[in-house]
Amino acid sequence: MRGVTRARWAVCAIAAGVLAAGCGGGGGYGGAGVLTSSWGDPQNPLEPTNTNEVQGGKVLDMIFRGLKKYDPRTGKAQNMLAERIDTPDSRNFTITVKSGWRFSNGEPVTARSFVDAWNYGASLRNNQKNAYFFGYIEGYDKVHPDSGPQRAGTLSGLRVTGPRTFTVRLAQKFSSFPDTLGYMAYAPLPRAFFTDHAAWLSKPVGDGPYEIASYTKGSAMTLRKWAGYPGPDPARNAGVTLLVYTDNNTAYTDVLAGNLDLVDDVPATQLKNVGTDLNGRYINTPAGILQTLAFPYYDPKWNTSGARKVRTGLSMAINRKQITGTIFRGTRTPATDWTSPVLGVAGGFQAGLCGPACDYDPVRAKRLIQEGGGFPGGQLKIAYNADSGSHRQWVDAVCNSVNNALGDDKACVGDPVGTFADFRNQIGQHKMTGPFRAGWQMDYPLIQNFLQPLYYTNASSNDGKWSNQQFDRLVDRANAETARPRAVALFQQAEKVVRDNMAAIPLWYQNGSAGYSARLSHVALNPFSVPVYNEIKVG
Amino acid sequence: MGRYVVRRLLQMIPVFVGSTLLIFLMVNVMGDPIAGLCGERACDPATAAQLKREFGLDKPIWQQYATYMGNVFTGDFGTAFNGQKVTELMSTAFPVTIRLTVVAILLEIVIGITLGVVTGLRRGRPVDTGVLLGTLVVISVPTFVTGLLLQLLLGVQWGWIRPSVSPAATFGELIVPGLVLASVSLAYVTRLTRTSIAENKRSDYVRTAIAKGLPRRRVVVRHLLRNSLIPVVTFIGTDIGALMGGAIVTERIFNIHGVGYQLYQGILRQNTQTVVGFVTVLVLVFLVANLLVDLLYAVLDPRIRYA
Numbered sequence: 137m138r139g140v141t142r143a144r145w146a147v148c149a150i151a152a153g154v155l156a157a158g159c160g161g162g163g164g165y166g167g168a169g170v171l172t173s174s175w176g177d178p179q180n181p182l183e184p185t186n187t188n189e190v191q192g193g194k195v196l197d198m199i200f201r202g203l204k205k206y207d208p209r210t211g212k213a214q215n216m217l218a219e220r221i222d223t224p225d226s227r228n229f230t231i232t233v234k235s236g237w238r239f240s241n242g243e244p245v246t247a248r249s250f251v252d253a254w255n256y257g258a259s260l261r262n263n264q265k266n267a268y269f270f271g272y273i274e275g276y277d278k279v280h281p282d283s284g285p286q287r288a289g290t291l292s293g294l295r296v297t298g299p300r301t302f303t304v305r306l307a308q309k310f311s312s313f314p315d316t317l318g319y320m321a322y323a324p325l326p327r328a329f330f331t332d333h334a335a336w337l338s339k340p341v342g343d344g345p346y347e348i349a350s351y352t353k354g355s356a357m358t359l360r361k362w363a364g365y366p367g368p369d370p371a372r373n374a375g376v377t378l379l380v381y382t383d384n385n386t387a388y389t390d391v392l393a394g395n396l397d398l399v400d401d402v403p404a405t406q407l408k409n410v411g412t413d414l415n416g417r418y419i420n421t422p423a424g425i426l427q428t429l430a431f432p433y434y435d436p437k438w439n440t441s442g443a444r445k446v447r448t449g450l451s452m453a454i455n456r457k458q459i460t461g462t463i464f465r466g467t468r469t470p471a472t473d474w475t476s477p478v479l480g481v482a483g484g485f486q487a488g489l490c491g492p493a494c495d496y497d498p499v500r501a502k503r504l505i506q507e508g509g510g511f512p513g514g515q516l517k518i519a520y521n522a523d524s525g526s527h528r529q530w531v532d533a534v535c536n537s538v539n540n541a542l543g544d545d546k547a548c549v550g551d552p553v554g555t556f557a558d559f560r561n562q563i564g565q566h567k568m569t570g571p572f573r574a575g576w577q578m579d580y581p582l583i584q585n586f587l588q589p590l591y592y593t594n595a596s597s598n599d600g601k602w603s604n605q606q607f608d609r610l611v612d613r614a615n616a617e618t619a620r621p622r623a624v625a626l627f628q629q630a631e632k633v634v635r636d637n638m639a640a641i642p643l644w645y646q647n648g649s650a651g652y653s654a655r656l657s658h659v660a661l662n663p664f665s666v667p668v669y670n671e672i673k674v675g
Numbered sequence: 676m677g678r679y680v681v682r683r684l685l686q687m688i689p690v691f692v693g694s695t696l697l698i699f700l701m702v703n704v705m706g707d708p709i710a711g712l713c714g715e716r717a718c719d720p721a722t723a724a725q726l727k728r729e730f731g732l733d734k735p736i737w738q739q740y741a742t743y744m745g746n747v748f749t750g751d752f753g754t755a756f757n758g759q760k761v762t763e764l765m766s767t768a769f770p771v772t773i774r775l776t777v778v779a780i781l782l783e784i785v786i787g788i789t790l791g792v793v794t795g796l797r798r799g800r801p802v803d804t805g806v807l808l809g810t811l812v813v814i815s816v817p818t819f820v821t822g823l824l825l826q827l828l829l830g831v832q833w834g835w836i837r838p839s840v841s842p843a844a845t846f847g848e849l850i851v852p853g854l855v856l857a858s859v860s861l862a863y864v865t866r867l868t869r870t871s872i873a874e875n876k877r878s879d880y881v882r883t884a885i886a887k888g889l890p891r892r893r894v895v896v897r898h899l900l901r902n903s904l905i906p907v908v909t910f911i912g913t914d915i916g917a918l919m920g921g922a923i924v925t926e927r928i929f930n931i932h933g934v935g936y937q938l939y940q941g942i943l944r945q946n947t948q949t950v951v952g953f954v955t956v957l958v959l960v961f962l963v964a965n966l967l968v969d970l971l972y973a974v975l976d977p978r979i980r981y982a
Contacts, residue, residue, distance in 0.1 A: 179756065382940075557707075560715075561710035
């Protein structure tokens with residue numbers, strides 16, 4: 137009889153377990169006024185100057201406020217902690233910090249909080265991945281030399297002149313510098329960051345509308361509203377719990393089942409059903425992300441005048457409208473310039489700047505490619521990383537479109553690389569032989585950010601090593617220009633140089649997408665495709 | 676017996692060294708891991724060089740391996756790119772995966788052997804045919820399909836379970852994922868037990884036991900089952916390691932933050948320290964599980980004795 141009892145016991149245990157799991161459902165992490173949201177494990181330690189991806193940026197956006205903040209709707213840079221930023225010459229800036237601001241541990245935010253943080257971020261010995269943001273400031277080459285040892289501890293261009301004032305001297309004129317200060321790398325840091333770094337990293341303290349209640353690395357972070365927040369944009373909910381999901385499909389399923397309130401990246405496979413699944417609680421808004429095909433200009437075959445024609449022809453052979461419609465289901469928009477719609481017309485976005493070169497025209501495409509001498513090497517191989525996103529699908533679709541236009545089903549093939557790290561590695565070592573996938577997520581909503589880092593000679597993200605003197609001169613002039621409309625016009629002229637040479641083929645503007653439960657209202661994504669958490673109302 | 680155990684333990688050393696070296700080389704062949712750390716843009720060369728120095732990636736591979744192994748013997752598995760100690764990652768990931776594996780193994784044993792005994796004793800009857808068909812379906816459907824289907828039906832449609840497992844990952848929450856993870860092995864356990872039972876049913880000692888007038892249950896459990904379990908135990912033992920390493924798919928579907936998740940993350944980010952560390956431990960688990968299986972033989976069948 138023993139066997140029977142044992143078996144029965146096991147069955148009962150399993151049944152009890154299933155029931156317990158069932159009863160335990162229903163958003164254990166939520167609570168009155170608290171929303172749960174999907175999250176990815178940040179790749180780097182959570183420091184403002186070390187966070188360069190969306191997941192870590194999400195948290196910084198909640199717990200930090202900087203000198204400026206980008207309006208979540210318009211993307212315009214507005215003063216937050218900055219009372220005044222004055223400059224006589226677009227090179228020397230005097231910054232006054234508002235009074236009455238504090239970190240959530242009670243420490244006041246002073247000019248020193250900024251200067252210390254910036255010096256920390258720029259210093260080579262701290263290995264900060266966003267250090268290059270301080271590259272405009274005088275003395276950066278000593279604090280962070282390209283090679284050899286560090287020759288200074290602090291940036292010579294930064295000086296604290298009073299409890300709430302400091303001056304910044306740039307290495308060259310840069311009129312939009314104040315507008316870049318909304319980027320999180322420029323956030324202030326409390327003394328605790330420097331005195332007990334490890335403790336700060338395990339539970340970061342900032343000056344934003346939220347404070348971190350608990351942080352279990354790799355699985356969850358609980359943020360609650362900081363009651364003492366003095367800013368104009370306090371949290372309208374009691375808190376946010378970020379839960380790490382390894383797969384956004386699971387996060388989406390959890391939203392459907394009512395266990396999660398917000399998923400801020402609807403998986404491509406679910407886009408078909410999202411409208412009916414969520415009954416309209418789905419957002420799909422433009423973000424400052426542009427996908428392009430970049431070219432290896434260090435390969436002489438791609439750096440000829442014939443290759444320029446080939447690139448333009450290639451651009452015309454891509455049916456952007458069809459690909460964004462069928463593969464991305466309208467979450468991407470065919471690109472017609474090299475910036476993003478989130479800039480707005482005043483900010484430098486110009487629909488149609490690309491002209492006929494971005495229109496699908498298989499006949500002209502074939503002619504141009506033939507006139508240019510065909511694809512260098514005979515076959516076009518588009519390199520991409522196959523480990524994430526839907527890169528494989530769209531690269532295959534692009535090649536399909538090109539092959540159809542040329543009437544040759546072997547003209548273009550995808551060239552997958554196993555991991556993102558390896559892909560970046562090959563790009564960094566200049567091993568590319570043909571076009572490769574490139575994506576640019578803006579750091580700040582400025583036309584400068586879409587052009588200079590990507591196409592200026594030897595710029596930080598000029599992966600294809602494109603170089604054009606005319607472009608460089610126009611960018612220099614634009615940066616020196618104090619009046620904003622004139623600066624924008626000059627940047628657009630520079631963009632036309634990019635167009636005329638087809639330095640990179642613009643593919644599509646990427647949207648941010650999110651789905652949420654019926655408990656939430658006032659959900660929106662900012663131009664960086666991050667949810668505006670503090671505006672969300674629960675219940 | 677003692678000497679046998681010692682010899683087996685000594686044999687583990689070359690296997691251990693060899694497999695870690697292989698993994699180390701494989702991860703390193705993929706190129707410079709620092710390149711992926713800065714997102715879509717290139718890391719600035721000075722920071723990249725400094726990071727490489729810090730992670731010891733600027734040294735030749737053999738030297739990296741030697742340092743690594745040296746550290747492993749002092750219990751230091753290095754640091755992941757997000758600044759966490761790999762041992763810290765292990766201490767959060769392994770308990771979860773072990774729980775998941777325990778659930779899976781228990782389900783395999785309880786359901787698999789029960790079904791195997793039932794069908795083995797009733798060969799050719801409708802029950803037998805039904806279970807055979809069922810196991811055939813389970814074996815032929817990939818785990819991720821079973822997983823997604825159960826998740827959708829039980830989690831979303833009927834609302835019996837949460838579609839994802841909370842960070843606490845309690846035993847109760849792990850039953851459905853455990854069942855998914857165990858499903859294929861469970862089918863094999865059923866079939867193995869069935870065949871073995873059916874074979875031994877006709878043997879002399881069973882006939883003798885029945886002739887002695889022992890109750891049927893005692894004949895089945897003590898005589899028939901015990902002797903039929905040897906191939907099953909072998910299978911389950913080797914399956915422990917396979918389940919722990921193979922949990923990647925299941926863990927991803929149910930958002931379980933265990934070994935599979937850390938390995939996946941480590942491979943994506945090309946984080947040598949994480950990948951090698953976790954695989955090293957998995958290799959050890961595999962070796963120990965195999966050793967235990969061999970030792971269990973002796974318990975099940977006293978005739979099997981080694982040097």
